[in-house]
Amino acid sequence: xxxxxxxxxxxxxxxxxxxKIECRSLDFQATTMxxxxxxxxQSLMLMATSNEGSKATYEQGVEKDKFxxxxxxxxxxxxxxxxxxxxxxxxYICSAWRLNTEAFFGxxxxxxxV
Amino acid sequence: xxEVTQIPAALSVPExxxxxxxCSFTDSAIYNLQWFRQDPGKGLTSLLLIxxxxxxxxxxxLNASLDKSSGRSTLYIAASQPGDxxxxxxxxxxxxxxGKLQFxxxxxxxxxx
Numbered sequence: 001x002x003x004x005x006x007x008x009x010x011x012x013x014x015x016x017x018x019x020k021i022e023c024r025s026l027d028f029q030a031t032t033m034x035x036x037x038x039x040x041x042q043s044l045m046l047m048a049t050s051n052e053g054s055k056a057t058y059e060q061g062v063e064k065d066k067f068x069x070x071x072x073x074x075x076x077x078x079x080x081x082x083x084x085x086x087x088x089x090x091x092y093i094c095s096a097w098r099l100n101t102e103a104f105f106g107x108x109x110x111x112x113x114v
Numbered sequence: 115x116x117e118v119t120q121i122p123a124a125l126s127v128p129e130x131x132x133x134x135x136x137c138s139f140t141d142s143a144i145y146n147l148q149w150f151r152q153d154p155g156k157g158l159t160s161l162l163l164i165x166x167x168x169x170x171x172x173x174x175x176l177n178a179s180l181d182k183s184s185g186r187s188t189l190y191i192a193a194s195q196p197g198d199x200x201x202x203x204x205x206x207x208x209x210x211x212x213g214k215l216q217f218x219x220x221x222x223x224x225x226x227x
Contacts, residue, residue, distance in 0.1 A: 034215075043219045101163070103215060105157045
């Protein structure tokens with residue numbers, strides 16, 4: 001089946017530093033990818049829609065300057081958490097649609113800011 | 115605004131029993147509904163996708179039904195096994211919100227040996 005690969009799976013960083021998370025569609029092209037955030041025991045919250053070759057669209061309440069999204073190719077989107085703080089610690093997951101029909105998700109990235 | 119609710123929030127059953135997980139949504143204007151499985155600290159694995167024109171989908175021990183008009187879907191897992199222990203999420207794809215899935219909070223399932 002289709003595979004979406006996310007890297008890294010876990011990252012610990014110091015407060016004030018930036019962290020980049022990669023999301024790749026391995027066997028299909030994705031002009032659009034989605035970034036979600038998940039708090040413990042809660043469901044997924046959509047953060048932004050990543051569009052290949054254009055600016056990302058952010059959901060209300062999501063700081064676009066803190067969560068930088070780049071969709072440089074049809075198979076790669078990156079999320080950079082800039083100047084990370086402990087409150088940014090969370091589980092981040094990306095997804096992509098194959099043939100505009102079925103959503104596939106990455107393995108997720110556990111970010112811990114200390 | 116579309117709202118997705120999953121009941122119960124948690125469920126514990128002995129091995130061999132059938133599982134019934136419920137998902138309801140408030141707006142019937144959807145393209146499809148997807149059921150996912152999430153293991154602790156992991157991403158989501160797609161289990162079943164039901165198009166809005168379909169009534170059910172089956173894969174092995176899993177069967178999902180969809181009643182769009184009443185805003186309900188049910189996931190049945192037959193003859194549960196300890197390996198079925200996970201959180202199960204349902205998500206709808208609204209017709210007015212391309213690609214953006216609306217998720218329920220999930221049902222945490224524990225199957226005891």
